[in-house]
Amino acid sequence: MEATLNQGQAGESGVPGGTTQCPFCSVQCKMTIAEERTPSGRPAFRTEGKPNAASEGRLCVKGMNAYQHAASRERVLHPLRKIGGEFVRVSWEEALDTIAERLSAVQREHGRDAVGLYGGGSLTNESAYLLGKFARVALRTRYIDYNGRFCMSAAASAGVKTFGIDRGLTNRLSEIPKSGCIILAGTNIAECQPTLMPYFNSAKENGARIIVIDPRKTGTAALADIHLKVKPGTDAALANGMLKVVLDEGLADLSFIRERTKGFAELKEHLDRLDLDEIAEMTGVDKESIREAALAYAKASTGMIFTARGVEQHSDGHLAVRNFLNLVLVTGKIGREGCGYGAVTGQGNGQGGREHGQKADQLPGYRLIENEKDREYVAGVWGIDPAELPGKGVSAYEMMELAHRQEIKALFVMGSNPIVSNPNAGLVEEALKGLDFLVVADMFLSETAKLADLVLPVTSYLENAGTLTNLEGRVLLREAARPAPGEARHDWEILCELAERFGRGDKFPFRSAEEIFEELRLASRGGVADYYGITYERLRKEEGIYWPCPSTDHPGTKRLFEDSFAHADGLAVLAPVDNRPPEEDVDEEYPLLLTNGRVLPHYLTGVQTRRSPSLAARAIENFVEIHPRTARRHRIEDGTLVRIHSRRGHVVVRCRITSEIREDTLFVPMHWGGVQNVNLVTNPALDPNCRMPDFKVSAVRVEALS
Numbered sequence: 107m108e109a110t111l112n113q114g115q116a117g118e119s120g121v122p123g124g125t126t127q128c129p130f131c132s133v134q135c136k137m138t139i140a141e142e143r144t145p146s147g148r149p150a151f152r153t154e155g156k157p158n159a160a161s162e163g164r165l166c167v168k169g170m171n172a173y174q175h176a177a178s179r180e181r182v183l184h185p186l187r188k189i190g191g192e193f194v195r196v197s198w199e200e201a202l203d204t205i206a207e208r209l210s211a212v213q214r215e216h217g218r219d220a221v222g223l224y225g226g227g228s229l230t231n232e233s234a235y236l237l238g239k240f241a242r243v244a245l246r247t248r249y250i251d252y253n254g255r256f257c258m259s260a261a262a263s264a265g266v267k268t269f270g271i272d273r274g275l276t277n278r279l280s281e282i283p284k285s286g287c288i289i290l291a292g293t294n295i296a297e298c299q300p301t302l303m304p305y306f307n308s309a310k311e312n313g314a315r316i317i318v319i320d321p322r323k324t325g326t327a328a329l330a331d332i333h334l335k336v337k338p339g340t341d342a343a344l345a346n347g348m349l350k351v352v353l354d355e356g357l358a359d360l361s362f363i364r365e366r367t368k369g370f371a372e373l374k375e376h377l378d379r380l381d382l383d384e385i386a387e388m389t390g391v392d393k394e395s396i397r398e399a400a401l402a403y404a405k406a407s408t409g410m411i412f413t414a415r416g417v418e419q420h421s422d423g424h425l426a427v428r429n430f431l432n433l434v435l436v437t438g439k440i441g442r443e444g445c446g447y448g449a450v451t452g453q454g455n456g457q458g459g460r461e462h463g464q465k466a467d468q469l470p471g472y473r474l475i476e477n478e479k480d481r482e483y484v485a486g487v488w489g490i491d492p493a494e495l496p497g498k499g500v501s502a503y504e505m506m507e508l509a510h511r512q513e514i515k516a517l518f519v520m521g522s523n524p525i526v527s528n529p530n531a532g533l534v535e536e537a538l539k540g541l542d543f544l545v546v547a548d549m550f551l552s553e554t555a556k557l558a559d560l561v562l563p564v565t566s567y568l569e570n571a572g573t574l575t576n577l578e579g580r581v582l583l584r585e586a587a588r589p590a591p592g593e594a595r596h597d598w599e600i601l602c603e604l605a606e607r608f609g610r611g612d613k614f615p616f617r618s619a620e621e622i623f624e625e626l627r628l629a630s631r632g633g634v635a636d637y638y639g640i641t642y643e644r645l646r647k648e649e650g651i652y653w654p655c656p657s658t659d660h661p662g663t664k665r666l667f668e669d670s671f672a673h674a675d676g677l678a679v680l681a682p683v684d685n686r687p688p689e690e691d692v693d694e695e696y697p698l699l700l701t702n703g704r705v706l707p708h709y710l711t712g713v714q715t716r717r718s719p720s721l722a723a724r725a726i727e728n729f730v731e732i733h734p735r736t737a738r739r740h741r742i743e744d745g746t747l748v749r750i751h752s753r754r755g756h757v758v759v760r761c762r763i764t765s766e767i768r769e770d771t772l773f774v775p776m777h778w779g780g781v782q783n784v785n786l787v788t789n790p791a792l793d794p795n796c797r798m799p800d801f802k803v804s805a806v807r808v809e810a811l812s
């Protein structure tokens with residue numbers, strides 16, 4: 107890379123460069139970065155954690171080494187067009203003109219909805235907002251969705267139904283040490299948000315009991331006083347068991363239930379009918395442990411529950427989360443210090459990315475595209491007739507199905523690698539190969555970008571200014587620390603240039619991220635995720651502001667639900683949830699359950715972390731965790747290659763024998779593509795409430811490859 111660090115110079119925003127935020131997970135650790143020269147004169151970088159309210163100056167190994175992918179020689183630096191099967195460098199003019207011509211031709215011939223857009227939770231709020239606006243105002247297609255569908259949709263829809271609002275954490279991180287009992291359900295903080303571990307360690311030092319619900323003894327479970335080694339896909343039933351113990355032991359907070367919730371009578375009636383022995387049998391967790399965990403949480407004077415993808419990525423993920431929210435509510439543990447709930451958001455802007463309109467049914471500020479008032483309001487801000495706005499589209503995987511059926515004929519991907527991250531990846535590959543036209547805006551030739559007709563080079567976190575909202579719902583400003591390398595452009599710049607070519611340039615007149623944010627403030631004003639009171643100037647002064655923040659003199663909302671919930675009547679909604687075995691249970695042909703997730707050094711589909719030599723070296727290939735007895739039964743030795751089959755396909759990985767996992771369960775990380783892609787076997791069954799795929803349970807068989 108020729109570009110040099112912008113430290114000490116005025117960046118686009120007029121503020122000295124050198125300070126940035128990690129591009130990876132939802133903690134959004136702040137850091138400084140300085141360019142140095144090695145003795146041989148090669149450029150090198152030094153990163154240091156910068157004190158802030160979330161990470162308190164800590165960085166994990168991914169954050170420390172993130173600059174390596176940004177500085178990688180593999181960055182795409184010029185637009186690339188595929189001609190005769192080979193990528194050829196073309197000018198931006200040619201690239202953008204080609205996109206406009208091809209997408210217009212598809213829309214002319216097959217209708218507006220024949221073009222789809224696919225976004226991501228790594229995009230800044232400004233780019234995510236503009237992508238949604240671009241879909242509705244420039245392309246006027248109903249088909250837009252994003253990778254957060256696979257990430258946040260179950261927890262988000264559960265939060266909306268139960269509380270009337272969805273914000274990752276209801277409290278600040280700094281309240282965790284004040285909690286007397288913490289339940290970590292399907293969340294592996296130690297590997298996925300490592301800089302948050304000290305908060306939980308402090309809680310423990312202060313006497314908190316920690317309960318971890320996970321089929322594996324993870325680094326997080328090592329912290330636990332009680333580890334419930336649940337059978338994958340049975341969290342809803344486990345929560346029912348805990349709820350039943352709470353009610354049977356007279357530990358429900360009846361005055362909280364009466365004053366702040368509705369639906370208790372139905373919930374109680376439902377729980378009375380359930381049998382704890384059956385629940386123990388179904389979940390693989392013994393009755394005594396369920397009881398012990400329920401008592402520990404209910405008897406503590408303060409408590410918090412956190413869920414993440416282990417609970418949520420199921421075809422009943424929405425209901426599983428709702429059942430943990432039932433537990434929060436019947437014990438009255440929310441809305442005060444040390445009491446609350448957290449859906450541990452995943453991507454850097456997993457929170458903001460789900461608020462401002464790249465989801466199929468959404469407009470900015472969590473407004474709904476099929477609500478007349480919401481349409482009118484946003485159309486007013488955008489200066490268009492509400493009738494011009496399309497209706498709602500479908501979820502991410504369903505867009506892939508439409509592409510497979512050739513109803514969607516052209517796709518524009520910005521900030522995702524869908525061919526690796528979608529369930530049933532075999533079908534997704536066929537779908538993308540069958541498109542008339544595929545455009546990918548990315549920093550690298552990801553597995554998806556390799557299939558594209560056109561690849562647009564974009565700026566990385568070091569070069570791109572904008573706001574991101576962390577897992578606490580705190581909006582943070584990330585300034586640009588370096589100039590763009592080569593001809594890379596910001597995502598939002600690309601959208602503005604394209605809008606011009608669709609005759610809508612007047613609606614996209616933006617010259618900086620801040621100008622877009624100024625419009626986003628208005629578009630979100632009065633909505634659930636109200637950013638109106640937040641400005642770049644305030645963000646620079648105040649480090650970060652919690653939404654909702656309805657006016658510039660409003661301090662931001664640090665703790666939700668102190669006096670009332672966000673439903674019109676102010677009450678939270680309790681809902682009975684059925685015990686349900688996993689969608690795809692084991693049988694003779696497929697006798698094992700496969701689940702999947704993450705390891706510390708890699709991030710999502712690995713496009714970025716596999717290009718950081720220091721990270722790649724820590725885990726160079728995919729693997730499967732298997733219990734020693736299961737391995738013996740299948741004559742599998744440690745370190746051998748195995749093929750894992752499901753009804754969808756198969757994946758080839760190396761064996762790691764470990765007694766930390768359940769005997770009936772296998773675990774494979776998600777960070778590799780090609781034959782090592784675990785999504786070749788995962789189940790695309792969708793949750794009817796939120797369209798989350800059933801990623802975390804597939805029935806499989808394993809076969810040793812000699």
Ligand SMILES: Nc1nc2c(c(=O)[nH]1)N[C@H]1C(S)=C(S)[C@@H](COP(=O)(O)OP(=O)(O)OC[C@H]3O[C@@H](n4cnc5c(=O)[nH]c(N)nc54)[C@H](O)[C@@H]3O)O[C@H]1N2
Pocket residue numbers: 131132257291292293294295297298299319320321322324336337338339340341414415416417451452453701702703704705706707708709710711773802
């Ligand atoms: N190192 C690293 N950190 C990351 C990411 C990354 O790719 N790498 N990605 C980021 C993103 S986008 C996200 S969404 C988050 C994800 O963060 P997490 O949700 O914490 O990550 P996972 O590893 O997918 O799943 C968490 C745990 O769920 C367990 N689990 C599997 N099935 C079940 C089940 O049925 N029930 C229960 N109770 N547990 C189950 C797994 O064993 C695993 O330990 O991490 C973020 N941080």
Ligand SMILES: Nc1nc2c(c(=O)[nH]1)N[C@H]1C(S)=C(S)[C@@H](COP(=O)(O)OP(=O)(O)OC[C@H]3O[C@@H](n4cnc5c(=O)[nH]c(N)nc54)[C@H](O)[C@@H]3O)O[C@H]1N2
Pocket residue numbers: 226227228229230253254256257258415419452453520521522523524526527528529547548549550552564565566567597702703709710711712713714776784785788801
């Ligand atoms: N089996 C299984 N599958 C899963 C999951 C699981 O737990 N198990 N988890 C799911 C979850 S929670 C998630 S979040 C998804 C994520 O899945 P993906 O969306 O595929 O995530 P990434 O690998 O981060 O891909 C992001 C791509 O965007 C590029 N990129 C990064 N930053 C930017 C930017 O600012 N602009 C642009 N234009 N491009 C950028 C990166 O180089 C990369 O190629 O995977 C889901 N898939």
Ligand code: SF4
Pocket residue numbers: 128129130131132133134135161164165166167168169170298299300301302
């Ligand atoms: S990956 Fe997450 S925890 Fe690690 S440095 Fe980045 S933001 Fe912080």
Ligand SMILES: [Mo]
Pocket residue numbers: 256257258452453456
């Ligand atoms: Mo995620």
